[in-house]
Amino acid sequence: MRWWGWGDEGHPIALPDAAVALLRAEIGFDPATRRPPVAIDDVRLPEPRLPAGARDGLAGAVGTEHVRDDRDARLAHAAGRSYPDLVRLRSGDASSAPDVVVLPGSAAEVAATLAACARERVAVVPFGGGTSVVGGVDPVREGFGGVVSLDLGRLDRVVAVDRTSLTATLEAGLLGPDAERRLAAEGLTLGHHPQSFEYSTVGGWVATRSAGQASTGYGRIDELVEGLRLVAPAGELGTRALPASAAGPDLRELIVGSEGVLGVICEVTLRVRPLPAARRYEGWSFRSFAAGCEAFRVMEQADASPDVARLSDEQETRLGVAMAAGGNAGIRLARSYLRARGHERGCIAIAGFDGSADDVERRRARSAALLRAGGGLALGRRPGDAWRRTRYEGPYLRDELLDQGVMVDTLETATSWSNLGPLYRAVGDALRAALDERGTPAFVLCHVSHLYRSGASLYFTFFARQQDDALGQWEAAKTAASEAIVAAGGTITHHHAVGRDHARWMTAEVGELGLALIRAAKERLDPAGIMNPGKLLP
């Protein structure tokens, strides 16, 4: 991963002129003024500082070769991939770099590392793929003798596969593509595809209560966890892999989403599925976002949803069309088709099905009938296939926009169907008002991408001309949106997790007593308080 952004150097980035022109008209930036990242040699890292005995303790825990404090390793673990993370890194600020990166090779080595750190009062930041967009892997040193980034990359084994029960036990450090490749060799798939899929890990998904692009069909990660193994400073907690139980509170659900503050998730047993033999992803158009939401609600409540169900609002649709428009005759044709049917200001949706050929056809027919009854216009496979092809591109494009001096960030929430419209308007209005006030008008997009019988997620992307005080500008927008979410009855995060950036709103989310419960669990599992300080809890 590039130290200042997403993906590797060779990845081509396409930002068509039509898209640039649209953004320019909306937010008024000057694409000619490039703001590239500083050269790597100009990045400022603090000297590593660890208590005297800590390095030996860590070397004893994992072996000298797996304790790294070289500049490259520390820079690679200095931050996640949030907008403020990237703003800081690109400016050469890696002051948050950990003192040392430790790579354990087993759960026992994780336990030994935690013991060494607890002895020396060194903070531990579990690090999976490092893709957090909420500050979840930021090393926090305040009050500690040092900070270790605990990279789980060597925990990359497939521990067991049960083809009869359709479960697989995976180590936490497996990256998305590796996990899927290993499962595919057994004819299986997990089907969990967050936008970060290429660089995020199984353990990271579980620790952050992740949802994937196909989670409407495959289920959120919390619905896929059959059992897990947590190594905490106070010992090991293993929940038995069970389909269901009535034996008290579900402790799995206390560990899922614990974001490294309770311990390190080392191993997870997940519910998997047969590798689909067929896929069919199609585009739909609705006259309005509200009409599309209503059609999605009816479809979901009839148990007829696709695996991937996404609906862009009017603004996201406009940008999507511009992104695809680079002289594409198909797009021009589609636009005139839509215009003729009164959909010229409409919204694009994607409905994607995975499964056996029969299942895909059967499910698609039911879903399509309901979408059509809800005013949907079928656009065929081309938009669906295009979405699938480009579904991991967002973070690459963000890098390109940052180069061009554009602030771009995303945030997400969920609420009941009856509250979806009010929440949608409240968040968009808050973002636009906050950025207008700074003299940098915002362009705000939204999509629905995860459907539940009782409600849905809303995922916002917002753009504005980047100010010199880029972090202050972002903070103002983020605060306004988060306050609006909480006031309008949404959850502060649907799948990005809490990290540092949302911690302030956890009181509104779970109440004082709810926080006290999480703290009580932390005190029991991590009595020295070394685990991922500053995250999750305000």
Added chain:
Amino acid sequence: MRWWGWGDEGHPIALPDAAVALLRAEIGFDPATRRPPVAIDDVRLPEPRLPAGARDGLAGAVGTEHVRDDRDARLAHAAGRSYPDLVRLRSGDASSAPDVVVLPGSAAEVAATLAACARERVAVVPFGGGTSVVGGVDPVREGFGGVVSLDLGRLDRVVAVDRTSLTATLEAGLLGPDAERRLAAEGLTLGHHPQSFEYSTVGGWVATRSAGQASTGYGRIDELVEGLRLVAPAGELGTRALPASAAGPDLRELIVGSEGVLGVICEVTLRVRPLPAARRYEGWSFRSFAAGCEAFRVMEQADASPDVARLSDEQETRLGVAMAAGGNAGIRLARSYLRARGHERGCIAIAGFDGSADDVERRRARSAALLRAGGGLALGRRPGDAWRRTRYEGPYLRDELLDQGVMVDTLETATSWSNLGPLYRAVGDALRAALDERGTPAFVLCHVSHLYRSGASLYFTFFARQQDDALGQWEAAKTAASEAIVAAGGTITHHHAVGRDHARWMTAEVGELGLALIRAAKERLDPAGIMNPGKLLP
């Protein structure tokens, strides 16, 4: 509810001669020797004892008329409805009766009651329908100045219904039939039908992580909880009603299944469905339990399960046929039909569908094709309708068998599909061996009644001639079965909950550190330790 058993006096109980004959052949009891319960006037209750200030405190909390220490009220709250509970009650032993029964009318009155009890160190046992079969509502006085049974029957309001989002907020004390009647008036249903449905409450279902007979389709109660409100001695914990969130650990899942040891669940927002316009419940036959399990697994993993999916083993099928056989020509005809097809020692299954007429037909067709491919023989609607008609009869029949000197109890577990056969054999063997050893041979039945992609539940019923030391005999059988469950990788309870009877096995279930986490939550929410002592935690 009868003080010594289930249901009301008027309920007719039918135990056909054929069933009595079968049981007699298997376990050798003498149906002529009746062992009726003692007369109500002979029941022994201790004098109520409460600390001096407690009664005034309670009257201040809920009003004098809602503080009852008359004999009837105390006897009605002296025990749940487990086999040992009934053995004790029928013998006239109500020594466990609470000192007082308190009936709060609101969450605020619940809070005031808890405050009064914490002040005087009086234990509080939340009481919904009182149907626990694991000792979950047994008043425990040891170490306390007294014990209050907190009856939630007055919390019986429908707080809100959101027809768009398909959620309903119900107070905890609503009984099953009342909840369904109130929802039906809105065109909705929760579809949660444990065998105790007629006498159990919404709050009880949530506190015990209940599953209903149709939970394969409608989902377990934990899957239906959108949000809840807990009143604990330390304050109130409300989880926001949300379809999904990534904001840290899911605290809902800490409260669901907390069995009154953390506080009192006063209100629950549940996911509901439209009232089904059609139902179709059918019988199937399989040549063996193993063949039926495999067909169910394939069906479930193809997302083709009915709402009710039950498969009786060979023994349960034999008893079921005997129960239905009272001179029924249809049954005789069915048996010759089955014999002709090599199913004479087969297993009966029930597949039941609820929904719109179209949905029922469509889903049934897929399910039936898979069951047929798995060796199933369709038996038509008669067995399905008969099952539906008699589905709450189990506890009534238990009373009749107790009168006849038969020990009868049920226990349940769940495991992965690949472990289902070994667990089934281990539990049956353990029960038979333990009861053989006491010279009272056992007749053990089992069914699968809840399907998950990764596994299923097993529900055992066992019979033996009751010994004079009825409790010692039961204890031996229960211990043997529970040890077998834990050793063979099952969960100690799939839907009966933990209560007192399973608490011993919680260490095996969640580990020392898991228990420590539950205790940490309890210390935070119930610092005086007054909530439902002796339950859940060993």
